[in-house]
Amino acid sequence: MTEQFIENIRNVLATRADGRGIEYRGIWSSWGEVGAFGDKIEAALEAAGASRKGRIAFIIHNRAAHAAALTGLLAHRRAASFIYPIAAPVQMAETLRDLRPVAIIADVDDWAKVSDVAAEIGAAGIILDGIDKAPRLEGKSDVPADILDAALSFEDAAVEVLSSGTTGAPKRIPMPARILDRAALSAPGAETEGEQPVQISVWPLSGVGGLCLFAGSAATGTPLVLLDRFSVPEFVDAVKRHQPPSLGLSPTAVTMLLNGEFDPKDLSSVKGIFGGSAHLDPDIQDQFEAKFGIPIYWAMGATEFCGTIIRWTPAMRAEVGNSKRGSIGTAMPGIELRVADVDTGAILPTGETGVMEVFCPQIRPDWVRTTDLVAIDPDGYVFHKGRSDGAITRGGFKILPEKIIEVLRSHPAIADASVVGLPDARLGAVPVAAVELKNGQTTTPAELSDYVRNALAPTYVPTQIRIVDALPRTPSLKPSLRDVRALFEDAAAA
CATH class of the missing domain: 3.40.50.980 (Rossmann fold)
Incomplete structure (x- = not known):
């Protein structure tokens, strides 16, 4: 068949x-x-x-x-x-x-x-x-x-x-x-009313984000604009020429547009940004929406589920406004979510943080445990809290890198940050951080260490902080933890 x-x-x-x-x-x-x-x-x-x-x-x-x-x-x-x-x-x-x-x-x-x-x-x-x-x-x-x-x-x-x-x-x-029908439905903006006149894709075709956009275009005949990589001038030029009503972007692309030098009117056709692939700082979202007047509808997906599993829609935003700030939305139709205790697997009550489990019958007939730590509120809105597989155990204390990243991103000089664990003979592992500065901003590792120390327990303070011109990234523009770790390992070997 x-x-x-x-x-x-x-x-x-x-x-x-x-x-x-x-x-x-x-x-x-x-x-x-x-x-x-x-x-x-x-x-x-x-x-x-x-x-x-x-x-x-x-x-x-x-x-x-x-x-x-x-x-x-x-x-x-x-x-x-x-x-x-x-x-x-x-x-x-x-x-x-x-x-x-x-x-x-x-x-x-x-x-x-x-x-x-x-x-x-x-x-x-x-x-x-x-x-x-x-x-x-x-x-x-x-x-x-x-x-x-x-x-x-x-x-x-x-x-x-x-x-x-x-x-x-x-x-x-x-x-x-x-x-692949599910991939098409997971394309950014797929749940908006009416056909999309054009899709602009900066996601690599080799990954699920690019595949979703391609699948949606090929199966419906929606014109598809392909960019080799994300460049603010090239991207803005494509938007001006094609006047799309919606865009699919990564957190890095959102930040680059926010910091880019162009007339905000160049994005006047865009009525919504549908993003995903990684965490988007709520402050960045607020600044973007204030500058361009374009709402952002964030989402969360996984390659294993062939696309988006949790998302915001314009109707949801109209209903709850900003009352769910920081949430990644609710489960897509046909998908069920629950939260389990990381250690025991017991299903947790509403509002408690644990590892997310997903039931997606289009993909598998059973519940699938992810490595994402979430809390789900009484209205079904999901709040991402980090990843269980990225936890760093420092002298018996469990550290979630996302907490350190969240604090570093809140510093006025920091555009983005990545935290990994390095082996330590005495403590088992210790956190280290690489940070990328905003244009024209300056700071020092010592200042950033104090900034983290003032916000979190001492065990969370990175033993090293490196300021880099740009964080190494995967083809989908997420920080590459493997390459970030290599920055510190190479320095130690030198």
Whole structure:
């Protein structure tokens, strides 16, 4: 049985061939051109002898040819596994040896990094050099039968999307086509009334945020504007040209817009910001809404649930106003939430803080325990309190990094902060912090230590605070805890 999501994509390609499809660097490709390019991808795979049993590895960028190739893979029912293009060549090679794909789709520059390992593992290459050029086939697919028999099928996973990689190496999350309907519904602004005239995406296609926007566009024919990365001038220019009524942004993008130098009238078409992926400081939200007059509707999702599970909507905001300040909203329709004791697993009463458990029958038939610490008020509004897996045990005292981050972010000079634990021979672990300053602001590590000491117990004061030009981030713009930790480990080794 062909899933409705795939049928929707095929219908868009067939009935909206002349309509705007994907814009990249100011040039539009119609849905017809997108579909034709996807057909060329399938033709190249067939010419390579790429078995339908095997997966396709895809080093995917936010570019028109890449989005069109993904559309073709889905329309032709090929299973794709994403690889982050920012990964080091040695990491790409290790991943490809583990995946054993029948083919690798890569941009011309990325192909140079993986051509040797492709020959080693018997994977054909499909090389992309823009949507206006036919994909180039390199080599033949020669993957052993036993590898093919053990591979994920399209029904198992239409795509394998990558988690954010905030705390370590990104995890592969299989998403069957039947689940991608949920991704489309999780796209920012999906619950607003009426069709979206255009979507502007800065989220990487390799992650669930970018996949949600892509899925929503491909399944409904909504024009999609792709940006390689978030740049305030480029983003504002896209908004001025396309006049979208809503936007999907990360906390970093919200902060960069708040601190950017442009006329607030440039965002006059925007009636709402639908954001997620990480914590948004309520003070930043207040400042943004006051400066631009645009309400922010924050949300929380997870790759494992294929998108958003908790969100704000305009109707909710109209009902409760600012009385739930700091909340990430309520559960989406069809999703149930509860809070459990971190240590015993006992279900906790309303209002108490514990680990969040989620029942999402579209994804799994059972309750799933997350690592997010939350409290749910009597009206069902969820307040995020940190992560249980990020707790630092310092001399027997449990420390939640989010508490330190919250205090550091409240300092007038700090734009953002990240806190990790480092091993300590005497105490077991100690917190350290890296901070990013607001434009034109100054402070010192000593001043910041005193600032934390005045707000929290002594055990929470970081043993080191480093001021950096910019926090290292994942492709989804979350602070990369692994790379933050490396900043301190590298300094200690020097």
